[in-house]
Amino acid sequence: MPLRPRTAATLQHQLARQWNGPVHRPAWWTRWKQMKSNLTTYRFARPGLPTAGLLTLTTKRHDRHGMSSVVHDFWASSQPTASAMLAFLGRHNTRARTITFRRGALPPYPSLRHGLRHHRTTAESWHPWMVRILDAPEAIRLRGWPADLTATIHVEIENPTGDGWDRWRLHLKNGSAELAPTSIPGK
Known part of the structure; x- marks a missing residue:
């Protein structure tokens, strides 16, 4: 489904507030991030209902064979949605053996490690610029x-x-x- 930025941004904002505070990104952020990282975006929603999950990822080819996936955003409104997203990610047709989650946009879902048991999962942190809290x-x-x-x-x-x-x-x-x-x- 095509991404509706306001709906996805609202979901991300609401979920981030529950675990580490809302992330106030500038209006240009999503489009810039997608273009810069060549992200593929998936929105998870039942027909006629608001977005319940957001997954953005990119893939890269290994030197020898196969692929790895890097997940930039993983936002799920419920445990069943997170499980569905993990099932989708585990069956993603990239032949990925390694799935890396970028920290900073990833709530601590307990099912992440268990939902991808056939993959090698890692987490990494990267900050494109310094964030300064003004208030x-x-x-x-x-x-x-x-x-x-x-x-x-x-x-x-x-x-x-x-x-x-x-x-x-x-x-x-x-x-x-x-x-x-x-x-x-x-x-």
């Missing part, structure tokens, strides 16, 4: 947090000029978090 309290608020976790932690974060550290109090409760500056000595 730490808002970034912490938007990140997903376990509902059963309650804690207060004092942290230091490098200040915007890079010449010192600011002290903050991180408070977690009921699936949400608040980061506030503090001036308590030693905390």
Whole structure:
């Protein structure tokens, strides 16, 4: 099916918020990434329903024979969708023995290792540029947090000029978090 960017981007944004905070990508990102990496995009949805899964990948030929696949995006709205996507990936007609998952766009689905048991799976990390968080309290608020976790932690974060550290109090409760500056000595 052809990709509907808004639907896929909305799915990615909602799912990312559940595990590590939403990813706010510029409007040009998806088209640039697809062209730069020569990505093939698959959208998983039942007829008439919104996108439930998004998979982007590229393949490359091994020196001797066969192929390897590199998965850039793997977003599934449910465990059954993730299982269907893994079944599709495992049967993808690339003759791939190795499937590499790029970190940074991959929620920690427990079924990933088990769903591709006939393949050698790896994960790698790559950052095309440095990401700088401009609003730490808002970034912490938007990140997903376990509902059963309650804690207060004092942290230091490098200040915007890079010449010192600011002290903050991180408070977690009921699936949400608040980061506030503090001036308590030693905390």
